[in-house]
Amino acid sequence: MPLVRSESLLNAAVERRSAVAAFNVITLEHVEAVLEGAERAGRPVLLQVSENAVRFHGGQVLPLARAAAEAAALCGVDAALHLDHVTDPQLLRRAADAGFSSVMFDAGAAPYEQNVSDTAAAVTWAHGAGLLVEAELGYVGGKPDAPASAHAAGVRTDPVEASEYVGRTGVDALAVAVGSSHAMTTRDATLDHALIEALAAAVDVPLVLHGSSGVPDDDLRRAVGAGMRKVNVGTALNIAYTAAITAYLAENPGVVDPRKYLKAARASVASTVSDLLRVVSP
Numbered sequence: 001m002p003l004v005r006s007e008s009l010l011n012a013a014v015e016r017r018s019a020v021a022a023f024n025v026i027t028l029e030h031v032e033a034v035l036e037g038a039e040r041a042g043r044p045v046l047l048q049v050s051e052n053a054v055r056f057h058g059g060q061v062l063p064l065a066r067a068a069a070e071a072a073a074l075c076g077v078d079a080a081l082h083l084d085h086v087t088d089p090q091l092l093r094r095a096a097d098a099g100f101s102s103v104m105f106d107a108g109a110a111p112y113e114q115n116v117s118d119t120a121a122a123v124t125w126a127h128g129a130g131l132l133v134e135a136e137l138g139y140v141g142g143k144p145d146a147p148a149s150a151h152a153a154g155v156r157t158d159p160v161e162a163s164e165y166v167g168r169t170g171v172d173a174l175a176v177a178v179g180s181s182h183a184m185t186t187r188d189a190t191l192d193h194a195l196i197e198a199l200a201a202a203v204d205v206p207l208v209l210h211g212s213s214g215v216p217d218d219d220l221r222r223a224v225g226a227g228m229r230k231v232n233v234g235t236a237l238n239i240a241y242t243a244a245i246t247a248y249l250a251e252n253p254g255v256v257d258p259r260k261y262l263k264a265a266r267a268s269v270a271s272t273v274s275d276l277l278r279v280v281s282p
């Protein structure tokens with residue numbers, strides 16, 4: 001299959017009243033595992049590269065993005081590239097040439113009016129470059145620079161404000177704070193399903209759930225049923241990746257060839273991906 005554009009996957013999710021899963025990739029093995037899991041589940045998938053992952057690669061976006069694009073082109077299901085949690089306008093401007101067809105511009109930590117003006121400016125530029133733009137209103141906590149927990153009062157997305165925000169910024173998809181939190185290693189987040197329904201009724205763009213690793217399967221299903229159309233997962237893959245390597249090295253302490261334990265990590269991530277795809281993209 002060729003690499004497809006994010007809007008075709010998001011539009012298909014909207015039409016089917018389902019969701020597209022977006023998985024954060026850091027290494028080539030993440031990329032291969034996500035595509036393997038998607039093939040196994042027979043579902044399309046978004047490969048996400050975050051600004052943090054770009055920073056990990058020395059500020060270079062092209063090596064991982066190009067590898068992801070080439071791998072996606074060899075995959076048996078549709079896959080597209082999304083640049084995630086971008087705060088740096090310079091990185092935003094490199095997105096289209098790197099093969100991304102959508103970006104999340106992240107001004108979620110900014111005060112409302114600044115979030116609106118920064119995001120509107122980013123949308124104007126990105127649309128000119130042919131990129132779909134997701135943005136965040138109401139802060140989904142748990143990022144390294146997090147000012148507040150998503151479980152704290154006052155960080156939920158307000159439906160009236162969300163409607164105004166979408167109108168003023170022109171965003172194509174909206175990440176909302178509804179009870180999930182980034183980087184959870186336990187799956188016990190409590191989502192506000194009534195709020196998800198209210199947000200879905202209030203805005204005419206697809207809703208995006210961040211921090212989905214901490215959300216139990218049943219709540220993910222309910223969230224999609226209530227209107228979530230893109231579900232972002234990162235930490236769950238890293239839990240699987242690291243646990244597989246830890247177990248492999250505990251059983252095989254003499255091993256030095258990284259292919260041995262990375263193979264175990266890749267297989268474990270692929271299983272996690274296929275399981276989650278069956279939950280969020282029924």
Ligand code: G3H
Binds near residue numbers: 212232233
């Ligand atoms: O944008 C990425 C996601 O929100 C991932 O969150 O690592 O908690 O699954 P997570």
Ligand code: ZN
Binds near residue numbers: 085210
């Ligand atoms: Zn996120």
